[in-house]
Amino acid sequence: MKIIALRGKGGKGKTTTLIKVFENLKKHGWIVIDQKFLSNNDFKAILKDSKGIITGIVSQGDYVIGTCSVKNHLDWCESKGCIKTVCACTIGPNKEKIETHIASFPDHCFIDKTIESDISKQDSVNETDAALIETYL
Numbered sequence: 001m002k003i004i005a006l007r008g009k010g011g012k013g014k015t016t017t018l019i020k021v022f023e024n025l026k027k028h029g030w031i032v033i034d035q036k037f038l039s040n041n042d043f044k045a046i047l048k049d050s051k052g053i054i055t056g057i058v059s060q061g062d063y064v065i066g067t068c069s070v071k072n073h074l075d076w077c078e079s080k081g082c083i084k085t086v087c088a089c090t091i092g093p094n095k096e097k098i099e100t101h102i103a104s105f106p107d108h109c110f111i112d113k114t115i116e117s118d119i120s121k122q123d124s125v126n127e128t129d130a131a132l133i134e135t136y137l
Contacts, residue, residue, distance in 0.1 A: 001077065001083065001105065006018060006088050008112060008113030009113075010092065013126050014061060015042055018057055018133075020126055024130060024131075025047055033054070033080070043059050044057065044058040044059070055085065061087055070087060071101050086133055111129070111132060114129050
């Protein structure tokens, strides 16, 4: 499974950006096969494109262990037959294992979340980051 990980510190817009990716894919005709709503406005979903390629999206990237861990979410995507999965990767103190787990996939890439302190520009930055992620799909 190829992993495309949106990497950044907590509270910097990773979930918002991945919601945009999800919404954009649906607008382009991708079909939602499964979707689960998680805590803190997070979600995970499985979609299928017009060629039948199954892709996962996981916005919850804050937990190293437990049922909400990135590892468990990626295992769920793999069990659903995902060829590619887009996920959040929170960085910072005590989060190193998240990035290490994602890097353990032979086919992975990290996209660093663009930070914008000007609130009026955050939506535009999130759209740009979402468009970049979509180029990998």
